[in-house]
Amino acid sequence: MPQELRRVDYYQLQTTNNHCSVLVAPSTKSPSRKLVVADHSNDVYSFEYTDTLKISQFPVTTHIARIYNDQRRGKETSRILITQGTCIFIYSVNGKQLFKYGSSIDGTITALASVDSGLYFVTECIYQKLVSWKEDEFLLCPDRISDILVLHDVFPDSTPLVVLACIDRMIRLLKCGTINGELEVAGPPTCLSTADAQRRADHVVYGTSDGQLGLIKLMRGQPVHGWQLCSRNTRGPVLGIEHFDLFHTGQEQLIVSYEEGVIEVYEYDTLGHPCMLYDLNLLHKLTSVKAGTFASPQYPELVCVAYTGAVFGLTTEPLKEVTEQGQEEVGRSLLQSKVDKLREEVSVLEEQLLQIRSTREKPTDQSMLCLTTAKIAHNFSLDASRSIFCLHLECAVALDHVLIQCDCPVELEDSEHGTAILSLTPCTVESGSALLATLRYQANVNFTKIYLRTIEGQYGTLRVYVTPSSIVSVTCQCLEFPIRPLSLHQRIHSFEDGRPLSRLTLTGRFSLATIHQWVRLCVPETPEKPPFIEPSTEGSVPFGIDPGEQYVRLIYGSTFLPTQLECCYQRNKATFRSCNISTLAIVKDFLTKEATMSKVQLSIDTDIHPDSVEHTLRLIHPELEAHITLARQVRLIDPIQELVAGQTQSFPQPFCGDNAENPLPGSLPEEHAAIWRDSARLRTLYKQQPIQLERLSGCVVDQYIDKFRFQGIDVKSRITELMKLLNQYDFYQILQFFNES
Structure with a gap:
């Protein structure tokens, strides 16, 4: 059994984004390891641990999206890369700006990799490679890219192999800027990592937004699945994956962190499959977890940053030290000095709190009431295994109450997380609400999970009003989430033509972009931009599609019933096929309504297979x-x-x-x-x-x-x-x- 991980708190920042920190390796000019963290105040903090924790900070101009290590070799000093909107900045760990690159692509740079062969980055669904800060490769992917990984030891000539994680449940491999292979995975991938040192260089581990893990073998552009771990519970999206010898066993462990505060540590068996070694639930949202040495060079730790801004470590360093005689002695003087220092800090904070309360409770005539809005992290996702939606809310301060309103039928399920008093208000047709519920929380509860069941065919908008606790002034924030007609469907990539399929065909004067927008409003996980398939005179095309024009083909599967839906459309024509006629009826009703609102006249043709029902x-x-x-x-x-x-x-x-x-x-x-x-x-x-x-x-x-x-x-x-x-x-x-x- 591994030793227990002990929590050590380092600092408290403002709220943070995902992937907001890096551990910077020592260099010739900076022999100690540093932790660099950015928060929502647009400040970057550098933490260095010698005898005590030393903190320095420097401001940046705009909101920081992500922070990376500059992994190019041959640099005398450690450098960090910061993405801000369409720009990439290079900073020294001391805060000196060394370089700035501005992309010509609109959007936010969501992921990058800096290696010797160049700088690889993605903006939404666009991949780019820079060599000497000049564009060398460019590719438009069918859907948004969530992460990027660059491997150099796959091909004999060391040609870089780029691995892209796309949220359409595909992992795509690029060689020289063109797609060299692709593989469908169980869920929308959120992060990628190289395998442990004992595996081959072409093995990649991925994590998904529904908490699943898997290994793929790239096979020089012909990827295949290795092992796969399905999510045991609803742990939320996978935040990060690392391999590190955390317990000094001589073999790297697989360290997986989840956004909802769960950290799992696996070891590999003789067949190369992961086995659970250690898990921990921190009960609050994490934004970054890095494995390495920080406070002590002899004891590895997991350096964590929470959404609320807490910076802490989960260290393997024991609290007690063992002497040569085998007796256990506690460093009482060191502990006492830390306790005294903490007491001094608490007394200072108490004085500051009293001053703030007195100024707020006794406003002068010239003073103005200033309301501050607390940051709220939220995630609204479908749990496919239960066909139920989960809304995760976390606030930087304690929650007072949450009001839930929906204009379509939605059922609340009892939450297993947190303690809250539920009050349901009867709704009438005149009120325009089908659900109106209030959850009141006890003190010091700053996160909650709310489970909701939807009914396919019933659609509308779910509004959640979140009110945090406050002494004087209270602000409420409204979050809106669409409930789509086919809310229990998700994107897949294979369609079974052998089923008894019924068909719905719509023709009219509409553009391809218009029909794609209608489909996007009807079915979840539809990409924002239509993934065009160019016209071709060779090969097969879907039923009813004119091969002389570009078209779109999207496939969805129901999470509640084992049925599928195929959507094929182009300019002026759309065809939908499914063995479930209720699915086609929902599509027909919704698209007819959208066409009427857009003043588009549709001609509807149905071909119901006699064996479909x-x-x-x-x-x-x-x-x-x-x-x-x-x-x-x-x-x-x-x-x-x-x-x-x-x-x-x-x-x-x-x-x-x-x-x-x-x-x-x-x-x-x-x-x-x-x-x-x-x-x-x-x-x-x-x-x-x-x-x-x-x-x-x-x-x-x-x-x-x-x-x-x-x-x-x-x-x-x-x-x-x-x-x-x-x-x-x-x-x-x-x-x-x-x-x-």
């Missing part, structure tokens, strides 16, 4: 049957327990205890005995999925309504009869009901 019902059947069986078993638990308790009291001798296989062997059937034995597990399982049965039944009802809607028949009067069949669930009776109607 039965195919979808068979996809729903296994899970629906399992949930109905579970609900029936849970309803039988109380009567069975009452029967067992009554029989045991009447005839105590013949019956066995709680551990018996069957408490009533003569009269209780084995099926009911199994329910009695597993009652605790069944209740827990049912509690974890409280409304899954209702959602699955709703999908069956939607299939029935939409099947006849496409035929122009209203069958809502028969929904009651269908619900009775669902309560007595038999798949073939349901199928017969669909065919006879």
Whole structure:
């Protein structure tokens, strides 16, 4: 077992951005290691630890996006790279500006890599390479790029291989500025890292926005998957991945940090697969985690920066020192001096706080009330494993209350994080709200998780009003999140043509950009700019597409049902295919409404496959049957327990205890005995999925309504009869009901 990591607090800054710090290696002019951190005050702090912590700072002109180490060799002094908007600055660690480069591309530089072969950076979805500060390579990717990695030891001629992590769930490989290979991964990748020293140079580890990890083998442009770790819990996006020998075992460990405050340390087994060695939940949002030596050259640590501005280390240095005689002695004098220093700092802070309170509570006639807005970090994402949305909020100060309002049907689920009092306000049609809820928090709670369930086909805007605690003045911030019609869909890259597919075709006078914007408003994870496919006379093109014009093809998969949606469109024509006719009905209704608002006349053609509905019902059947069986078993638990308790009291001798296989062997059937034995597990399982049965039944009802809607028949009067069949669930009776109607 590894030794425990001990927290050591270093400093408190203002709120920070992701990737806001670097550990600068020693150089000839600066023999000690330094930590460089930037916060929202546009100040850059340099921390150096000798006997005590030495701090220096220098200001910059505008907001800092990211900080990097200058990894080019042959430099006498350590240098850092800072990205600010479209500019790249080179600074010394002492704050002297050495160079400035301004990109001609609009947008924010989101990632870069500085190596001997050049400077590689990305602006949104554009990749560029600079050699001697002149553009050498340029590429426009189909979607936004989140991270970049440059490898030099993959090809025999040392040609750099550039690895791009794109949020369309693709990792793309570039050689000499052109795509050399690509590989689909399980989620939108957020960060890349080289593998440990024992692996080959062409092995890369990636992390995704839904907390998954994986290894890919690049194979000189033919990438394949290695191992993959699915997210065990909702830990949020992966913040960073590093390899470092943290515990002096002679082998590098895999260190993974998550934005929501979780740090995991893995070791590799003999087959090269990671095994959990250590994990820690810090219970607040992290913006940077770096592994290395900082406070002590003998003891490695994880230097962490929190969103709230706290700078601290998780060190392997023990609190007690072992002498040659094997006795443990505590450095009491050193600890006492630190305690005395902390007490002095606390007394100074208390005096400053009293002065601030007195000036705020007794304003003069000439004074003006000044409201300061607290920074709030938020992340609204879909948990695909549960088909539920998670809203993570964190404030620099404690939260007072959060008001949630939505103009479309949304259900709140109990949060497992934090303590809050939930108040629901009844909503009317006239109010324009379908949900109005207030969460009031206890003292010193500055982060929370809120889970929400959406219904596909119902769309609108979720508004969250966050009010932090304050002594005198209180400011409220409004956050808005769109709820799209196909909210439970996500981007994929493969489509199964062998399914019984129904088709929806729209024609009219619209541009490709217009139809792409409509699709983007309808389905999540649609890129901001349409990923054009240029016209070609060779090769196959999607159904209904004119090969002489450029077009767009996007594929989505439902996280709730195993169904898919293909969107192919070009100027004046759009085709949508799916085996789920309810999905096509939602697309048809939404796009028709958007076209009406834009005053675009559409011609709609549908081709419903006769087996589409039965195919979808068979996809729903296994899970629906399992949930109905579970609900029936849970309803039988109380009567069975009452029967067992009554029989045991009447005839105590013949019956066995709680551990018996069957408490009533003569009269209780084995099926009911199994329910009695597993009652605790069944209740827990049912509690974890409280409304899954209702959602699955709703999908069956939607299939029935939409099947006849496409035929122009209203069958809502028969929904009651269908619900009775669902309560007595038999798949073939349901199928017969669909065919006879």
